[in-house]
Amino acid sequence: MKHHSFPEAPKTGVWLIGARGSVATTAVAGAAAVRAGLVPPTGMITATPDFAGAGLPELDDLVFGGHDVTDVPLLKRAEQLAEAGVLPTRLLLPVHYALQEADREIRRGAGHDRAGPAQAEIAASLVADLVSFRERHHLRQVVVVNVSSTEPRQPPHPAHDDLAALEHALATETAVLPPSSLYAYAALRAGCAHVDFTPSPGARIPALHQLACQEGLPYAGNDGKTGETLVRTALAPMFVHRALRVRSWSGTNLLGGGDGATLADPDAAAGKTASKRSGLSALLGGPFEGTTHIDYVPSMGEMKTAWDHITFEGFLGAAMSLQFTWQGCDSALAAPLVLDLARLMARARELGASGPQEQLGFFFKDPVHLPGREHDHRLVAQYEALRAWYAEAGR
């Protein structure tokens, strides 16, 4: 196991919002285990031959830090994940040091309910954390990835539409931006690429788009595609390309863990089901019946189960159906994507990309894209788009 001290070439920082959560802990522990050769990099597409070759920062060259609003040490979280069957117990010891290293780089984040100072002041403190992280480690750059819980929907604020208006409002008000967007604002202000792995607005606010373009910084998101929607974007093209008419598409998601608890709040769930439905509608290209539920089942822990039932019509009106049940481990699905995204965004930034990174739509339920463009949600098409971008980027 290498201990990465005294690096010679500059490394890349990965700053995780929600750094003490399951996904972040799994990403940090997993990166260490893969680096040490203890497990294969299963689930990381940047470790496949399609993404080999020059360009991406190596896992060895990633340094982790982040913000969080809780204090649970990463080692404790890792033990909980081992108990829950996500992290093999035998890895706890070997990844111990890497978790401690990351733990030291976690700073207190911006809570939802900070009644106190104006948001500009909070943002300045977040920016300072990022800059300090970059400078202390002599990092080439820092990629910020938001892996925190889904936040409740917030009413839009008139200052969202314009950067100048936004900065003016932030200077005096305390609830201009939802937390996800305040983090995104701080990331961009600190000169960092930003990835939103949650369905929260994050950088998807006109004023922040303006800021990203002005600063020449890329952003990507939203809402990591790790289960039901992943399967949907693989399956839906089958109906469309075979000219079969989907009558109904119904889904029920059973979630335990932190995300389940958050989504038991109908407000938070609303953001999630909206991002789930938007891709499916775009794929099917027409109206269909059916509801998608997200149910909180605490005893499921880190596992999540999705059941989808699709009725469709074939030649001469024949009624047919397809149903699937997906049983996945949430953090184990999300964590490798976080590592992939950090590596790909770092590369995108080096290549000078700025604004929404649509070629990363493969990773998301509700991909960012330039206004007026239609995103092709078909999973295979998204993969080919990413590969084509990479082939270009790799030159």
Next chain:
Amino acid sequence: MKHHSFPEAPKTGVWLIGARGSVATTAVAGAAAVRAGLVPPTGMITATPDFAGAGLPELDDLVFGGHDVTDVPLLKRAEQLAEAGVLPTRLLLPVHYALQEADREIRRGAGHDRAGPAQAEIAASLVADLVSFRERHHLRQVVVVNVSSTEPRQPPHPAHDDLAALEHALATETAVLPPSSLYAYAALRAGCAHVDFTPSPGARIPALHQLACQEGLPYAGNDGKTGETLVRTALAPMFVHRALRVRSWSGTNLLGGGDGATLADPDAAAGKTASKRSGLSALLGGPFEGTTHIDYVPSMGEMKTAWDHITFEGFLGAAMSLQFTWQGCDSALAAPLVLDLARLMARARELGASGPQEQLGFFFKDPVHLPGREHDHRLVAQYEALRAWYAEAGR
């Protein structure tokens, strides 16, 4: 409803091997119902905007005929299909005339057990049927589509490797070619494009490939992709593109109807499961555990059910699973593909295509391709390949 007499422009013939079966009857009845505007062309990809534009023969311009070894009138078969829920009862009357027309064009086919004459003699009679059909109707061309039941595997014959040797053997022997290949031979000898919708060898014999190339005729196949394999080729890329390791892929198919009865014979089923497995192996690109069963459940009639259970491994070895249940109506899934294939093959031939038509792999479990080429079995990739060919062909 138009009655297609006294056509002015030459029409295209569609000659179905197994012309009295469920798939053929559904294709003939369905084409008539769509032409009459009684049902939308659901399930026919050539009726979607992606395939609009010049080039394909219209449904109105197709004339149906075929070979079969049974005598059940098409009207009777249509009534059975109405009883089984495939053909809406209200369509029986409107498609009556079209079924009768096709019925008059069905000739006695070449049975499996003809002990009598040398196969060259049988082939000559099949060729004569095809030529007579083309001439009587002043057809522009005839496309032969084999929709008969899966035939038992037959041992290879040394004459299969060379056209001259084949013709020599056919002249005196009675069991050189399996029926599917004898039909393909006759089709090519009669100057017809040939499509194999079954897993049987058909034109996939070196000597027949030689004949097709020599005569400048296209052929396509094999084994229409209408259920479990359709879903598999949509789903498998998800695992591959996400770098998730498939540990096992198990499947059970419950079939009633004629195909189920045929496949209750392990010899016939062997061909089917081999063609099912080959695509999945190519897609996953590595070894995986699991068995695929085909069970005959007579009471399921025209419906078929497939259950697939997939276990896979994610980051840090996390064990996850996906299962799906597909409930489809076999003939309603196959018939529109038969119409699509007839139209696309007619166009391919007009464009001078000869030999295996790989761009039609979208329709098949085990697509024909030039030796040494790897076929991309991903459903979306197959669709895009077909669309690209068509865009080129449409010019």
Next chain:
Amino acid sequence: MKHHSFPEAPKTGVWLIGARGSVATTAVAGAAAVRAGLVPPTGMITATPDFAGAGLPELDDLVFGGHDVTDVPLLKRAEQLAEAGVLPTRLLLPVHYALQEADREIRRGAGHDRAGPAQAEIAASLVADLVSFRERHHLRQVVVVNVSSTEPRQPPHPAHDDLAALEHALATETAVLPPSSLYAYAALRAGCAHVDFTPSPGARIPALHQLACQEGLPYAGNDGKTGETLVRTALAPMFVHRALRVRSWSGTNLLGGGDGATLADPDAAAGKTASKRSGLSALLGGPFEGTTHIDYVPSMGEMKTAWDHITFEGFLGAAMSLQFTWQGCDSALAAPLVLDLARLMARARELGASGPQEQLGFFFKDPVHLPGREHDHRLVAQYEALRAWYAEAGR
């Protein structure tokens, strides 16, 4: 086919509330088809050897009538059911006469929104309909079965607790009883046994219980067990008897048809999900996680699909799961139970039973029972209880 004119022995009346609905139409048409020997009595437990022997009125001896608030003729409804695949088309003609006969005996029912007269007046008119039916046909007795749609929950009225208070309120007020209870009141006032096949309150109001006991009339209900709950009461004892701890039991029901539309209203659905949950809680005997959804999917028509997912814990805390998918035809499941219930209730009444008929709990999601008694919801136990009662009753 017998046409039942000029009966010699008195017949039994079956008066259906919701007489023009799918369930009622299927019951009337099906009874005629079974009587005529055109179909076997599949789904009718009173046609099995366990319930043979003296005592139950024959199907031949049932006369159908009822109340409804719509005017669609039964023949029209039967055609719709044939289109939807519930009633085989070939039966339409042979059951034609029986449907017409029943159609003539359907009277305008008491709508939900009758703003006009006091409820006592409406009840008097309902009673008159029942008495007239009984007298015109010289019926031995009439069994009233409510097969109408689930009604929205209504706030309790203080007069529900006492018969005298109830009658006093009915005399002047217009919204004392919900429709289901007004029908039950009328049935009991007309001297009829009453069965509630819906989750609506019906006879389950203390004042009506008082009335039934006072008049010596039996009543049964509530909410016919025809799908998810049927399976649940078969499966749940497995976990309990094997000492396996159920952690969560989640369910999603996809319904088309009239019931689905009604249950799309959360108020109506509340009654349904409450009656579903109560039995399961009683069976499992302890707390469990999970939610049960009822979704309206109009295109599913008469079919309904239920998916249940159960997680449970075994020895040493091992986590296991069971899931099932039920695909049923609602009316085909309910109609034979309606015939069974009419026959069994007629017999119960002849034997002098009065008050709640707990031995019929086999048919219901939420069985009526005497206060203070615990109902054994296990399906097999319910069956044995019914059989034991019948063995006693048959003597």
Next chain:
Amino acid sequence: MKHHSFPEAPKTGVWLIGARGSVATTAVAGAAAVRAGLVPPTGMITATPDFAGAGLPELDDLVFGGHDVTDVPLLKRAEQLAEAGVLPTRLLLPVHYALQEADREIRRGAGHDRAGPAQAEIAASLVADLVSFRERHHLRQVVVVNVSSTEPRQPPHPAHDDLAALEHALATETAVLPPSSLYAYAALRAGCAHVDFTPSPGARIPALHQLACQEGLPYAGNDGKTGETLVRTALAPMFVHRALRVRSWSGTNLLGGGDGATLADPDAAAGKTASKRSGLSALLGGPFEGTTHIDYVPSMGEMKTAWDHITFEGFLGAAMSLQFTWQGCDSALAAPLVLDLARLMARARELGASGPQEQLGFFFKDPVHLPGREHDHRLVAQYEALRAWYAEAGR
């Protein structure tokens, strides 16, 4: 944790054939963990209030030993089971001593292929092991439970029909009895009650029945009901009691672990599928279509998955279906039943029971019963039969 030395009252021995397998190891470790209060006795029906009261030997009073043909230490097996997720890692240390104790009591068993001595000689050595175990520990009695792998079917031997003939043959021949029956013979000869948890013949040979009756010893079996068949016996009565006609019942079982490997051998699987089918046929009481597969999927480890698909017919011939997927942990399902059976058989023997113990049919796929009797396979009926016996036994 108690260490059970110097017992005052005589204890009960539990002698496991296949004592080093997953089921045996889980039973021994689990009994220790339950005794120590570290886990609740989930899955043990004898720990529920229905079986409370005097009579059964306490878990504290069980002493474990057994035969096996392998040498893997129990501690090693326990570690493997912890790795496979059956045994919680935190229990390994506390159950350490109990596993060592049991390990010391395991003797070399009778292999399948012992070409050497006549079977009488082997039997004598097995008997000596049992007697020595009983005497060394001053045991009140020893219950023998066969939890070894399913053995391949063996042709019947003419000596199976009569005890005298059997003993004569054993004296000189080397392959009279299959191993499972040789163990049963030895158990009975050593004066022990015998339970067969496998589908192998065991004591179900006329000559052994004769021996059991002659010696006044009880025997029970066969084939522990721990998954698909458990669900089937819960579900099948639903169809029967509702007079729904089952058309087909198809099943696919995916097994890893030792049992999966054994059952990959078609000969061994034949015994298993026969015992699975027999109960279902008895329950449904008539013919039905469908096949049951057992597939070996090594990567599933200790988990097993069963998918069953049932098509059935309701009123007016309506076609409906039910499917379920069971995911269970084999050893965690079997081990508590082994403990239950040991306790119940010890009690049965104390009460003087001899011959087949039909009241234990609740635990088995293919329950032993007296010739000419029909066993009621309904799970709830089996439970009630056991409870009734126990109520009687408890007096």
